[in-house]
Amino acid sequence: MAAVPAGSADPNPPVIAVVGPTGSGKSDLAVHLALALDGEVINADAMQFYRGMDIGTAKITVAERRGVPHHLLDTMDVTEEASVSAFQADCRAAIRDIHGRGKRAILVGGSGLYVRAALDVLEFPGTDPGVRQRLEQEHETSGLPSLQERLQRIDPVSAGRLGDARRVIRALEVFELTGRPFSSFMPQREYFQPAVQIGLDVDRGILRERLAERVLKMVDAGLLEEVARLDAVGLRQGKTASRALGYAQFLKVLDGESDTAAAAEETIVATRQFARRQHTWFRADPRIHWLDWQDTDLVAKAAEICASPASVI
Template sequence: MKIAAVVGPTASGKTKLAVDICRALNGEAVSCDSMQIYKYMDIATAKPTTQEMCGIPHHMLDFLEPGEKYSVAAYCTEAGKCIDDISGRGKLPVLVGGTGLYYSSLVDNISFADEDDDASIRSELERRAESEGIETLHRELSAIDPETAAQLHLNNRGRIIRALEIYYKTGVTMSEQQRRSRLAEPKYDCTAICLDARDRQFLYDRIDRRVDIMIENGLIEEARRFLSGELGKTSGQAIGYKELQPYFSGEISLDDAVDNLKRSTRRYAKRQLTWFRRDERITHLYIDEMPYEDLLNTAVGIIERGITK
């Protein structure tokens, strides 16, 4: 099945490009973001607004309560249903997002045969995370499975623990399990565009502006509301909440908290680019090298050729 994708780091302009591609090629968007699936977390996750969607249907957005657990396998199943429905109606499914694990698992048809938790191992890892700090577990994972550890931010407590749990339960690392579980044939013929930047500082400046706008739009209030409630383990990993906690508890100033948030977001963007750059099938377009209209026309041309070949 022919599909398209717009991937890349945060603040690179994926939503706008994907919407314009959908308008040009009769498509509908399927979110590929592990945090935008959650309700209410609109500002921290930079969830596209109704105005930004421009009337283009967006799927896999805003459907899960923050306290609910969600897995990569569940995403692949539900996103696959959306893709089948869109294609069945004669439209082009366009993936859009920056969660590399979701993208690769869906496009490369990775199977997840064993999603069960091991309660005893997990509870011990949870205990250690509390007593020793998640940084210690991340270092442990780096020694065991450096490939997976390099992809996981310290905020991603749940996946760090999950990766260690898988290893201690099976003796096989998560990255090796993923290699073994790739099926013979990918389910989709995907023509993918990654929005990139030759000049890293150009992207970092966009990220800093994005964070400033998020603060202006009410991120402080949103974070305060969520941190005072019952966040789920997965939804609580959203960058933007944890970084503000020290400010709420009086440990640091708001300016310092915002600087920490910008730093975390820049690091996350770097990891996103590392993930997508290793997939040679993805075409990279550089947002600092061409005006937007040229970038859009180039992307539409690449995807048109991909879906008609």
């Protein structure tokens, strides 16, 4: 990689975010930027919060971190439910800590809403266990279409966006608690503090093949054994972790409902679909500076963008 200039002396520099679809090389770029700009990395991949979920999430290894401190990795047990609002508080605390020590905070991850929660002005409405439980019971007795019909009447914007029961229930809960549609709480692309986003622009055909190869390497590296270990400590009870790509598919193998080859193929298909959704999500944000993921001068160009006042919003 080409040499790049040292980091800014600004006591409160802009937050840097490296975003893009899974498999595009975000973690590697973040490490190189941290080394170039005297920075530290903050994880914004929801599934990499979980201890033990290493192979299936392609979690960056200690060796690959090259001595760069990484924050918000391995912070949760698989039985715990990830929370965007909790992440927002933890991430912003990490940013203050990093900047307070004169370093650059570099956010990296493909979980779009988590990135937005860290960077943008975003309000999180409260929760009520009683209301949530009642709505979950209604879902069990009446089914999802009934809840979707109710959401359509009170919040057609959210009804058009949300298709799974968990999010539909959350939208109905928010309306009951606040009297406001859930869609009114979505961020408006207004940074909470100065920031610059670097997006990795991928060749979709190459990425498709790369994702397939990556899943097969995960299987060879012991993904099924990792899922079995996590199953023994409560993976199925985790509302977030149990739905992770690869883990949900290989739980079926443990149950005798699938075999390794079928689970691998199902994971490849699901991962490719996820990458397409990520691409669509990030492409919708006009503030992102896009760079070719295979550019030989990628690090230098990314560092130049991070150092340019014109890049900061």
